[in-house]
Amino acid sequence: MPEPSVRFPDGFLWGAATAAYQIEGAVAEDGRGSSIWDTFSHTPGAVLRGDTGDIACDHYHRWREDLDLLRDLGVGAYRFSVAWPRVIPAGTGPVNPAGLDFYDRLVDGLLERGITPMLTLYHWDLPQALQDTGGWANRDTAEHFADYASVVHGRLGDRVPYWLTLNEPYCSAVVGHLEGRHAPGVRDERVAVTAVHHLLLAHGKAVAALRAGGATGQVGITCNLTSVHPASDDPADVAAARRLDLHENRMYLDPLFRAAYPEDAAAHYAPVTDFGFVRDGDLQLIAAPLDFFGVNYYERHHVAADPADPVRGWRRVPPEHPTVTDIGIHPEGLAEILDRVAKEYTPLPLVVTETGLALHDYAGPDGEIADDERIAFFDGHIRAAHDALTRGVPLIGFFPWSFMDNFEWASGYGVRYGIYYVDYPTQRRTPKRSARWYAGVIRANGLE
Numbered sequence: 214m215p216e217p218s219v220r221f222p223d224g225f226l227w228g229a230a231t232a233a234y235q236i237e238g239a240v241a242e243d244g245r246g247s248s249i250w251d252t253f254s255h256t257p258g259a260v261l262r263g264d265t266g267d268i269a270c271d272h273y274h275r276w277r278e279d280l281d282l283l284r285d286l287g288v289g290a291y292r293f294s295v296a297w298p299r300v301i302p303a304g305t306g307p308v309n310p311a312g313l314d315f316y317d318r319l320v321d322g323l324l325e326r327g328i329t330p331m332l333t334l335y336h337w338d339l340p341q342a343l344q345d346t347g348g349w350a351n352r353d354t355a356e357h358f359a360d361y362a363s364v365v366h367g368r369l370g371d372r373v374p375y376w377l378t379l380n381e382p383y384c385s386a387v388v389g390h391l392e393g394r395h396a397p398g399v400r401d402e403r404v405a406v407t408a409v410h411h412l413l414l415a416h417g418k419a420v421a422a423l424r425a426g427g428a429t430g431q432v433g434i435t436c437n438l439t440s441v442h443p444a445s446d447d448p449a450d451v452a453a454a455r456r457l458d459l460h461e462n463r464m465y466l467d468p469l470f471r472a473a474y475p476e477d478a479a480a481h482y483a484p485v486t487d488f489g490f491v492r493d494g495d496l497q498l499i500a501a502p503l504d505f506f507g508v509n510y511y512e513r514h515h516v517a518a519d520p521a522d523p524v525r526g527w528r529r530v531p532p533e534h535p536t537v538t539d540i541g542i543h544p545e546g547l548a549e550i551l552d553r554v555a556k557e558y559t560p561l562p563l564v565v566t567e568t569g570l571a572l573h574d575y576a577g578p579d580g581e582i583a584d585d586e587r588i589a590f591f592d593g594h595i596r597a598a599h600d601a602l603t604r605g606v607p608l609i610g611f612f613p614w615s616f617m618d619n620f621e622w623a624s625g626y627g628v629r630y631g632i633y634y635v636d637y638p639t640q641r642r643t644p645k646r647s648a649r650w651y652a653g654v655i656r657a658n659g660l661e
């Protein structure tokens with residue numbers, strides 16, 4: 214085999230990623246409680262075509278077959294999430310042993326196949342019972358999350374080396390509580406900023422709980438970060454870009470790695486909150502030392518001042534060549550955010566815990582799903598990741614989103630991110646051309 218022109222270090226963690234509500238189905242089986250995504254997806258108009266995660270990829274029943282597909286890919290690791298409502302159906306109180314048993318079998322199944330588990334404790338599926346008492350707007354939820362983290366770690370901590378507390382607090386807080394496009398479908402900026410704090414507090418409390426539980430594994434968090442550029446050097450555009458960077462990136466990076474909200478946060482959010490929800494000691498807890506940091510990258514923004522709200526607003530300039538999800542493809546943005554995190558925030562090992570491309574995949578006459586665009590996307594992003602690595606960024610892993618087509622939140626099953634195609638009526642999994650290509654990347658530990 215020729216030496217790859219883009220070669221990664223030995224032991225680099227090539228993975229694949231999923232999330233519980235997007236693949237498991239079996240939403241009422243073996244004691245699972247309801248989550249805010251069960252409620253939201255069953256709310257008329259909330260999800261494209263009324264799609265829900267009731268069945269999804271039926272992974273709850275097909276997990277052995279799916280682990281075999283991961284083994285066929287040759288991945289070194291698999292990033293999955295644990296559904297809080299399977300483990301503690303009401304979010305707090307009694308534990309559901311059958312829920313823990315499922316993840317116990319899943320972890321053992323991974324280890325038997327030589328695949329390292331990377332466990333996300335929260336990938337958006339808050340137990341509905343906690344939403345009924347305020348959800349992330351209620352500070353108590355942070356405590357309940359730490360208790361849940363202890364329960365999961367108590368059962369799996371001896372076999373899971375990588376722990377992510379939260380997936381993308383920005384999405385839970387802002388997409389779910391300001392934009393209302395995600396569960397719980399709230400549109401209230403004050404509630405959204407309060408939720409940001411309580412989610413970060415939940416992270417901090419969970420890190421403390423995992424450490425107290427004797428966590429020998431590596432503990433981290435995943436944030437979706439964007440590269441943000443002003444549309445012009447007009448001072449109004451530059452200021453708008455800085456506000457969007459605050460809103461999407463620095464509101465998470467600063468608390469996590471500097472134990473403080475950004476200096477421009479108070480003024481920016483002053484119309485809706487005075488940050489009275491912050492208590493003494495919170496920020497120190499949130500900035501608890503971590504072992505690694507997960508970065509999800511999808512978007513590079515070009516930002517202009519919003520004429521309707523020139524003081525607080527921004528306007529995202531549409532990309533020249535939009536994808537099916539109306540974003541551009543900018544692999545250089547991945548290198549940019551990895552450089553930024555490493556240079557401005559933390560020396561910790563970094564993992565690209567998600568990047569991927571949505572397509573409307575279909576099989577050709579020969580039965581092959583020739584997702585060449587997705588191959589080109591991953592080729593570019595892997596090269597960008599390697600660029601950062603050669604500049605000294607301590608990148609230790611890369612996890613394409615996603616292992617298989619799945620429930621894509623408000624878009625339902627309308628777009629596909631998987632490197633395995635899922636035919637939902639039959640639940641048949643078929644490797645796309647990108648799966649075969651990615652297996653080659655893993656074998657070569659790099660790109661030709």
Ligand SMILES: OC[C@@H]1[C@@H](O)[C@H](O)[C@@H](O)c2[nH]c(CCc3ccccc3)c[n+]21
Pocket residue numbers: 232235380381384388437509511567614621622630
């Ligand atoms: O949208 C593709 C994936 C989701 O399927 C993952 O569950 C989630 O972790 C994830 N995050 C992002 C970037 C932030 C975002 C999420 C949803 C909608 C718009 C932006 C993209 N994705």
